[in-house]
Amino acid sequence: MPSSISVDSPAGGVASRGGEPAVLVSDVRKSFGDVHALQGISFQAEKASVLGILGPNGAGKTTTVKILSTLLRPDSGTAVVAGHDVLTDSAGVRRSIMMTGQYAALDENLSGRENLELFGRLMGLAKSAARKRADTLLEEFDLVSAGKRAVRNYSGGMRRRVDIACGLVVRPEVVFLDEPTTGLDPRSRQGVWDLVTALKNQGITVLLTTQYLEEADVLSDNIIVIDKGTVIAEGTADQLKARTGGSFCEIVPLDVSRIPATVQALGDLVPAAVAAEIDGADKLSIPAPEGAATLAEALRRLDNAGIDLADIALRRPSLDDVFLSITGHSGGH
Amino acid sequence: MTTMDTTERIQPPESVAATAAELPVVHAKPEGSVSVWFTHSLIQCKRLLMVWLRDPSTTIQTIAYPAVTLLMFRIVLGDSITAATGIPSIYGQAALLTLVAAMTGAVVSALGFKREKAAGLLSRFYTMPLNKASLLTGRLLAEALRILITTIIVLLVAVPLGFLFMEDPLTNIALIFVPVLFGLGFAVMVTALATITEGVMLISLIGILNTLLMFFNTGFVPVFAYPTWLQDVVANQPMSCAIDAMKGLSYGGPVAEPLLKTVAWTVGMIAVFAYPAIVGYKKAAETS
Amino acid sequence: MSVSAPAASTLFAELPEVRPSSFAQWRALTGRIVRTMATKGELVVAVLTPLVVTVAFYLPLRYVMKVQGIDYAQYVMPIVVLQTMAMTMMSNAQLAAFEALTGLSTRLQTMPIGSLVPLMSRICAGLVRSVVSLIATVGYGYLIGFRFTGGWLQALAFCGFALAVGIVLTLGADALGSLTKNPEALSQALTLPILIFGMMSTGFVPEASFPAWVRPFARNQPISQFAHTLSDMAAGHLSWAGTWVSLVWLGGLAILFLPLAVWASVRRS
Numbered sequence: 001m002p003s004s005i006s007v008d009s010p011a012g013g014v015a016s017r018g019g020e021p022a023v024l025v026s027d028v029r030k031s032f033g034d035v036h037a038l039q040g041i042s043f044q045a046e047k048a049s050v051l052g053i054l055g056p057n058g059a060g061k062t063t064t065v066k067i068l069s070t071l072l073r074p075d076s077g078t079a080v081v082a083g084h085d086v087l088t089d090s091a092g093v094r095r096s097i098m099m100t101g102q103y104a105a106l107d108e109n110l111s112g113r114e115n116l117e118l119f120g121r122l123m124g125l126a127k128s129a130a131r132k133r134a135d136t137l138l139e140e141f142d143l144v145s146a147g148k149r150a151v152r153n154y155s156g157g158m159r160r161r162v163d164i165a166c167g168l169v170v171r172p173e174v175v176f177l178d179e180p181t182t183g184l185d186p187r188s189r190q191g192v193w194d195l196v197t198a199l200k201n202q203g204i205t206v207l208l209t210t211q212y213l214e215e216a217d218v219l220s221d222n223i224i225v226i227d228k229g230t231v232i233a234e235g236t237a238d239q240l241k242a243r244t245g246g247s248f249c250e251i252v253p254l255d256v257s258r259i260p261a262t263v264q265a266l267g268d269l270v271p272a273a274v275a276a277e278i279d280g281a282d283k284l285s286i287p288a289p290e291g292a293a294t295l296a297e298a299l300r301r302l303d304n305a306g307i308d309l310a311d312i313a314l315r316r317p318s319l320d321d322v323f324l325s326i327t328g329h330s331g332g333h
Numbered sequence: 334m335t336t337m338d339t340t341e342r343i344q345p346p347e348s349v350a351a352t353a354a355e356l357p358v359v360h361a362k363p364e365g366s367v368s369v370w371f372t373h374s375l376i377q378c379k380r381l382l383m384v385w386l387r388d389p390s391t392t393i394q395t396i397a398y399p400a401v402t403l404l405m406f407r408i409v410l411g412d413s414i415t416a417a418t419g420i421p422s423i424y425g426q427a428a429l430l431t432l433v434a435a436m437t438g439a440v441v442s443a444l445g446f447k448r449e450k451a452a453g454l455l456s457r458f459y460t461m462p463l464n465k466a467s468l469l470t471g472r473l474l475a476e477a478l479r480i481l482i483t484t485i486i487v488l489l490v491a492v493p494l495g496f497l498f499m500e501d502p503l504t505n506i507a508l509i510f511v512p513v514l515f516g517l518g519f520a521v522m523v524t525a526l527a528t529i530t531e532g533v534m535l536i537s538l539i540g541i542l543n544t545l546l547m548f549f550n551t552g553f554v555p556v557f558a559y560p561t562w563l564q565d566v567v568a569n570q571p572m573s574c575a576i577d578a579m580k581g582l583s584y585g586g587p588v589a590e591p592l593l594k595t596v597a598w599t600v601g602m603i604a605v606f607a608y609p610a611i612v613g614y615k616k617a618a619e620t621s
Numbered sequence: 622m623s624v625s626a627p628a629a630s631t632l633f634a635e636l637p638e639v640r641p642s643s644f645a646q647w648r649a650l651t652g653r654i655v656r657t658m659a660t661k662g663e664l665v666v667a668v669l670t671p672l673v674v675t676v677a678f679y680l681p682l683r684y685v686m687k688v689q690g691i692d693y694a695q696y697v698m699p700i701v702v703l704q705t706m707a708m709t710m711m712s713n714a715q716l717a718a719f720e721a722l723t724g725l726s727t728r729l730q731t732m733p734i735g736s737l738v739p740l741m742s743r744i745c746a747g748l749v750r751s752v753v754s755l756i757a758t759v760g761y762g763y764l765i766g767f768r769f770t771g772g773w774l775q776a777l778a779f780c781g782f783a784l785a786v787g788i789v790l791t792l793g794a795d796a797l798g799s800l801t802k803n804p805e806a807l808s809q810a811l812t813l814p815i816l817i818f819g820m821m822s823t824g825f826v827p828e829a830s831f832p833a834w835v836r837p838f839a840r841n842q843p844i845s846q847f848a849h850t851l852s853d854m855a856a857g858h859l860s861w862a863g864t865w866v867s868l869v870w871l872g873g874l875a876i877l878f879l880p881l882a883v884w885a886s887v888r889r890s
Contacts, residue, residue: 069731071889094733095641105724109657121649122734124641133636171633202633390809401813409820410682413830417688541673548677558684 020083022047022174022205023068028077030063037063039229040077045174045222050196050206052220052237054213060229061209065176068207069099082173082205098167099176105163106151112162113138113147120169130169137165157188164195174205181215193219213237213317225326233326241317243326249288249295251302252311256282265305269298288314361462370464377471382478384445391441395483399434400490403427406553407494418555421584427491428512428579429552432572434483435516436543442476442520443527443539450617459618469614473520480516484509499583508582514595515575518602525606528613552576571598643735650742654716655749663712667750671705671758678825679765691827694766699851700824701762703844705754706787707815710794711808713747717798717886718807726799730889740886743795744788751787755780771857779854782867786847789871793878799885824848843870 021044030038038060045051055061066072068081070090078085084092106115113134120130138147141161146154151162160180167175177196181189196206196219210216216223217237225233225240233240241247253262262284263275270286278284288294295314302309362369385391406426414422449455458468488496488509498505526535547553549563550572559567567573575598577591658664678697686693720726729739759767759780769776794811801807819825821838822845831839839845850867853859 071727071730073889091733094731097731099728099731105728107653107657107725108719108723109661110653114653118649118653119732122641122646122729122732124639124645124733125637126645129637168633170639171636390806394809398813402816405817405820408832408835409826409830410685412832413685413689413826417685541670545673545677548681554681554685559681560683563680 019047021045022049022082023051023207024078024080025064025068026078028064028067028074028079030067030072030075037229038067038074041226041230042077043224043231043234045205045207047205048200048203049221050200050208050219052216052223053207053209053226054211054216054223055209055226056211059226061226062178064226065099065178065207065209068093068174069097069176070094096173097176098172098174100160100163100167100178100180106159106166108152109150111148111150112143112154112158115151115162115166116169119166123170125169133169137168141165157184157191160184160188160192164192171202172204174207175199176207176209178209179211180208182211189215213241217241227326247288247291247314247316248285249298250283250285250311250313250315251298252283252309254308254310258307259284261305262302262307265301265307266298267301269294269301283311364462364464366464370467370470373464373467374471374474377467378474378478381442381445381472381475385442385475385479391438394441395434395438395479396486398437399430399483399487402433403430403487403490404494406430410554411494414554414558417558420555421495423491423495424580424584425552425555425576427488427494427496428576428583429547429550429572430491431484431487431512431579432515432552432575433543433547434487435480435512436519438479438483439476439516439520439523440539440543442472443523446472446524446527446617455614455618459615465615466611469524469611472524473517476520477513477517480513481509484512496583499585504582508579511575511579511582511592511595514599515571518571518599521603521610522606525610525613528610528617546570546572550576551580569594571595571602574598641733643738646734647738647742647745650739651745651749654742654746658746658750664750664753667709667754668757670708671701671754672761674704675701675758675761675765682826686826689827689830692766694762695768695855696827696852697825698758698762698767699848699855700819700822700844702755702758702783702851703786703824703847704815704819705758706751706783706790707819709747709751709754709787710790711811711815712750713743713791714794714798714807714811715804717743717795718802718804719798721799721802722804726886736887737883740795740882744791744882747791747795748784748788751784751791755783767855769855769857771855771859775854775857775859778859779851782847782850782854785871789875789878792882793874796878796881796885799882818842818844822848824852841866843867843874846870 023043023045025044026042027040028038028042029036029040041060041064043051053061053064063072067074067086068079070086070093073087078087080086081093082096084090084096086093107118110118116134116137117127117130120133121127125133138144141164143158143161143165146158151159154162164177164180177192181192184192193215196208199206206219208216208219220237223235223237223240224231233243251262251266253259259278259281263270263278266284266286270284274284274286286294286298292314295312299312302312385395403426406429407423411422411426446455455468459465488498492498498508523539526539549559549567550570551568552572556564556568556573574591574594577586578588578595580586581588581591658667675698678701679693682697683693686696717726726739769779797811798804798807821831821835822842823831823840824845824847828836828840846867847870850859850864853863
């Protein structure tokens with residue numbers, strides 16, 4: 001079992017920023033009978049940063065989030081959220097967090113507006129203040145026209161927005177987003193991403209659980225990769241991708257016999273190791289450290305050499321690649 | 334491109350790996366033909382019976398519930414009613430509970446239909462070369478078989494409580510088919526209502542109606558025990574007709590008249606609700 | 622419809638001071654259940670179901686009971702009232718199961734809400750429904766000839782006792798709902814016990830109607846005792862000797878169900 005491996009310096013920039021981390025998890029263990037969901041997980045999240053938590057199903061992401069939101073008690077280890085210990089001051093934790101799950105939990109019988117008002121009152125706003133807040137949030141999240149309809153008739157994207165809005169009726173210090181864009185169309189997904197950035201700019205810490213490397217990539221300041229109950233890798237998105245070999249460029253010449261000529265035309269873009277193994281191959285994969293720029297350069301050189309292509313594409317490592325590289329097994333067992 | 338010769342096996346294109354399976358070609362008869370309707374009805378019937386048999390809650394609702402209720406009616410009310418009317422109450426009660434079993438089963442089946450619709454199975458069937466009528470007739474056939482089974486079980490439970498079958502086997506066959514007859518009419522009505530409306534509201538309403546009807550028929554107490562202004566309604570509601578026919582076929586008494594009334598009710602319900610049921614099925618498949 | 626995110630600066634602007642209080646939270650949670658009941662037709666069902674039960678029990682059996690010399694309208698109303706309370710219990714159980722199923726209960730557990738508040742709000746909303754049902758039921762009773770002949774105090778005791786039974790049953794059902802998270806299976810599971818305890822009871826038909834071997838059960842089971850007590854209260858015959866068994870049953874069930882309901886609602890797996 002690989003122990004926690006930090007790609008960058010272990011402190012990950014903590015020392016330089018100073019101040020308490022918003023979330024501090026230290027050697028937490030949790031078992032359900034024979035199932036050891038968490039086996040000594042440790043990480044921290046800086047204030048006003050976005051921490052991405054990546055991992056396959058069953059890795060322990062949801063269990064971790066449940067412990068941090070006081071739904072579960074850890075068997076051992078400590079977890080501190082916004083300065084409150086989840087065991088000794090769980091009420092304090094609950095005053096400081098907002099959590100949304102995949103299955104946007106709302107009162108199905110109420111309208112969007114009534115749900116927002118309800119959550120406002122539950123969080124301590126007076127009735128009239130809660131109502132005003134509800135209207136404000138409806139406007140902010142572009143739900144005014146749908147506000148009066150029962151939430152059970154909302155589309156997936158709308159439900160997610162109401163769900164998140166309900167968590168923002170008062171200002172939380174830490175926000176847990178558990179796979180917030182699963183099943184959403186690209187526009188709704190972009191909306192959630194914009195929101196996460198907006199929260200960060202407000203000084204709120206966001207813990208984002210996701211299966212999509214792209215999402216963690218775009219949003220997170222730091223990423224931890226969880227598998228089988230421990231953190232197996234930590235670092236920024238670029239650092240993680242670099243570990244898996246980064247993006248690569250796949251070139252398929254129209255005429256298979258022209259592969260050697262292709263290699264020659266590309267020159268220094270093709271590392272020696274790859275050039276040595278082109279016998280019998282029908283396509284060529286070269287690393288693309290500069291992404292699209294490498295692709296453009298490759299195209300230029302191939303065009304100059306007069307080599308016709310069947311296909312050329314820039315491929316990014318998928319989450320599976322990350323897992324294969326780090327753990328030696330595929331993420332989706 | 335390969336040429337498609339419909340009478341030969343379709344050759345997969347060259348570039349497809351040699352391990353690709355060769356897909357069998359079926360020379361099917363037109364989906365509207367009678368033999369296809371018959372075969373597909375049997376297939377649907379078998380499918381539904383398997384689903385019902387595997388679901389424990391269906392078993393509980395359609396067998397345990399009527400059996401326990403019969404036991405309870407007999408224990409709680411049997412002696413009072415027998416004393417007040419002079420006729421052993423078990424015959425009416427057993428007949429009543431076979432009908433209750435049939436009706437509960439129809440409601441359970443309607444709920445299952447709603448679930449199939451929500452899961453998209455119905456729509457999928459409609460895009461296949463299935464005989465469309467077979468979906469409805471297959472379901473009705475399954476209902477009939479289920480009612481037959483639950484009727485026999487309820488009547489067997491009634492035997493230790495004092496129920497006696499007549500000696501003539503033909504009479505007994507007629508006896509167990511009366512609930513089937515009644516149940517079919519009821520099932521067509523419930524199917525029509527389930528396919529037309531959206532909500533679970535309707536199913537609960539039918540449930541309440543069932544419970545109400547369970548107390549207002551000649552199987553619960555005899556007709557003359559009801560207030561005079563109710564007696565005509567009670568005597569002629571479809572459950573009472575079926576119960577009276579069954580009483581005649583088991584304890585003794587007039588058979589022809591109640592049997593004819595039962596048939597009339599069944600035919601009537603089918604006539605009124607068959608077309609909406611068919612149309613409803615189609616609409617349900619299209620809109621899910 | 623554009624899907625823009627809220628502007629960062631306005632997200633929490635002008636937010637007044639926040640003061641969570643358990644009472645306000647309880648009011649908010651109870652209020653929303655009651656409002657849903659009132660607008661979605663559940664209160665209408667709460668008023669109509671007792672009518673169905675009254676009619677279904679009374680009309681077919683009135684004659685049969687008269688033959689035995691019993692005024693069935695007066696006799697059967699207590700059991701009708703208890704049946705009505707059972708209906709409330711059922712709908713409460715389904716609400717608890719539904720909210721556990723959709724994850725709303727879980728979500729409330731991650732918020733700064735007093736741990737007993739969600740349970741209390743469900744019970745109180747159930748109480749509202751019970752009161753409405755009870756009033757309707759007594760009304761229907763009056764229509765068929767049921768009368769309170771024991772004075773105001775005992776009539777109030779009748780209502781209070783009926784509601785107390787309702788609350789105790791609701792606590793048990795709420796626990797079951799929170800634990801099973803399955804509204805459909807719940808209604809199936811509860812139907813049979815309601816039927817058995819409701820009908821195999823001396824409140825439904827007199828003891829002499831039962832076969833001898835069943836009589837001890839029919840007489841001593843809790844619902845029969847409750848019906849007996851209610852009947853005494855209606856007639857003004859309330860006495861300690863006749864009531865203590867009921868109170869023991871009620872107390873025992875309360876001791877069993879209350880901790881169970883609290884545990885089921887508060888627990889975190």
